[in-house]
Amino acid sequence: MSPTSETLTAERILEATEEVLRRHGPAKATVVDVARALGVSHGSVYRHFRTKAVLRGAVTKRWLDRTTADLTALAAEDHGPEDLLRAWLAALFEAKRRKAGDDPELFATYQVLTEENGEVVGAHIADLTDQLTQIVRTGVDSGEFAATDPAATARAVFHATARFHDPAYAPAWRQPDIEAQFEAVVELVVRGLRTR
Amino acid sequence: MSPTSETLTAERILEATEEVLRRHGPAKATVVDVARALGVSHGSVYRHFRTKAVLRGAVTKRWLDRTTADLTALAAEDHGPEDLLRAWLAALFEAKRRKAGDDPELFATYQVLTEENGEVVGAHIADLTDQLTQIVRTGVDSGEFAATDPAATARAVFHATARFHDPAYAPAWRQPDIEAQFEAVVELVVRGLRTR
Missing domain, CATH: 1.10.357.10 (Tetracycline Repressor, domain 2)
Known part of the structure; x- marks a missing residue:
């Protein structure tokens, strides 16, 4: 089962973002890395979090x-x-x-x-x-x-x-x-x- | 009267060191800068403070x-x-x-x-x-x-x-x-x- 077959929820994006931050560090982690980890397009991520800054704020919260x-x-x-x-x-x-x-x-x-x-x-x-x-x-x-x-x-x-x-x-x-x-x-x- | 005509005390060196730190910042300040500000050789400074680290410790204290x-x-x-x-x-x-x-x-x-x-x-x-x-x-x-x-x-x-x-x-x-x-x-x- 590919990751995309699950529904892409905000929570799944935040989990993946934390994992990407852990792996790449806060300076290098990008939205493209998050999308790649989830097997989705970066557009799918942006539909839940409008900007990279919003995504970083949400994962911090x-x-x-x-x-x-x-x-x-x-x-x-x-x-x-x-x-x-x-x-x-x-x-x-x-x-x-x-x-x-x-x-x-x-x-x-x-x-x-x-x-x-x-x-x-x-x-x-x-x-x-x-x-x-x-x-x-x-x-x-x-x-x-x-x-x-x-x-x-x-x-x-x-x-x-x-x-x-x-x-x-x-x-x-x-x-x-x-x-x-x-x-x-x-x-x-x-x-x-x-x-x- | 040139600065050297005063006795070179530890206190005068520390005063000058603080002034040099203020001007150059902690990364760039050197013992040579301190000696130059006092109009003395860097050897004269080292007679009071054995190393740059000792001098920095003393000015912090x-x-x-x-x-x-x-x-x-x-x-x-x-x-x-x-x-x-x-x-x-x-x-x-x-x-x-x-x-x-x-x-x-x-x-x-x-x-x-x-x-x-x-x-x-x-x-x-x-x-x-x-x-x-x-x-x-x-x-x-x-x-x-x-x-x-x-x-x-x-x-x-x-x-x-x-x-x-x-x-x-x-x-x-x-x-x-x-x-x-x-x-x-x-x-x-x-x-x-x-x-x-």
């Missing part, structure tokens, strides 16, 4: 959304706000670290792509801080957390923990005491939120 | 030490631990922001130099976290701060505030609400330290 999806599932579980915050920050760190460690070349590729897709990254960060705002708000409602402006406090939590999710810190994630560093910052942040 | 000196003076003033911590973090942010904003080219030059001088940067960070440890310890002694391990807590404070001193975030320092972002993180950190 797909990569970032994979992190958000894990965390959304977690946020839906039944935890108290403090446990949920700890679990959420640990899951975010774990997801980023896994991406950086499991496939360093693909991670480096996406670091180039995120730099050229500021808007997609901005939307990703807004997604994450929205989830954090929801956790902070739940804690305020239950009387466990103090925050006059949950959105601003959530952003402060996101900034204070940047060392453990900002890809710029990926080299630090291999430090032998990185877990202890993470725990110490989370402890400081959780204590800062508590009404006590 | 001098640049970083300027930040530390301001903060050391502040730490000697008579403040309560919480006020001192707030003032220290604000002074660190201000010093870094001033360096980045006043002379962006020199700042970019030193970003290249710090990347090639990991040890010098490590010592600078150790200096800063030592000062923070002293502040945390004073707060623990006075009963205002809770910390079982002041050095670990100081490091957590340093990591939690990285957005406001790590040069990797220099582009974010121009955001219109960066002061509010800073205040929100400092508030979270100070609340996290308080015994209350």
Whole structure:
């Protein structure tokens, strides 16, 4: 069965694009390479993604959304706000670290792509801080957390923990005491939120 | 009076090196350029700094030490631990922001130099976290701060505030609400330290 006998969906194009980026690197990957990998014409790819830039933005969004999806599932579980915050920050760190460690070349590729897709990254960060705002708000409602402006406090939590999710810190994630560093910052942040 | 009539001190060489780096950029600046700027032979420069790498390390240390000196003076003033911590973090942010904003080219030059001088940067960070440890310890002694391990807590404070001193975030320092972002993180950190 040739690849063309399957329906050409946006998702199949994005999968192939990631594979092409992995193989050729972000500088050399072209739409023609993607079309060739799928056994279709480049016109078929352009029918789904109008330009190469749009395709690169979409594949970046797909990569970032994979992190958000894990965390959304977690946020839906039944935890108290403090446990949920700890679990959420640990899951975010774990997801980023896994991406950086499991496939360093693909991670480096996406670091180039995120730099050229500021808007997609901005939307990703807004997604994450929205989830954090929801956790902070739940804690305020239950009387466990103090925050006059949950959105601003959530952003402060996101900034204070940047060392453990900002890809710029990926080299630090291999430090032998990185877990202890993470725990110490989370402890400081959780204590800062508590009404006590 | 020709420049050579002054005594050739290490400090004069470092001053000239910074000027040469500013003019030629980190890739092109040579020891011969430094010697020429001082009106001396390159041998005279090498008598103070054995190699070009040693000279580049020393000029990087001098640049970083300027930040530390301001903060050391502040730490000697008579403040309560919480006020001192707030003032220290604000002074660190201000010093870094001033360096980045006043002379962006020199700042970019030193970003290249710090990347090639990991040890010098490590010592600078150790200096800063030592000062923070002293502040945390004073707060623990006075009963205002809770910390079982002041050095670990100081490091957590340093990591939690990285957005406001790590040069990797220099582009974010121009955001219109960066002061509010800073205040929100400092508030979270100070609340996290308080015994209350």
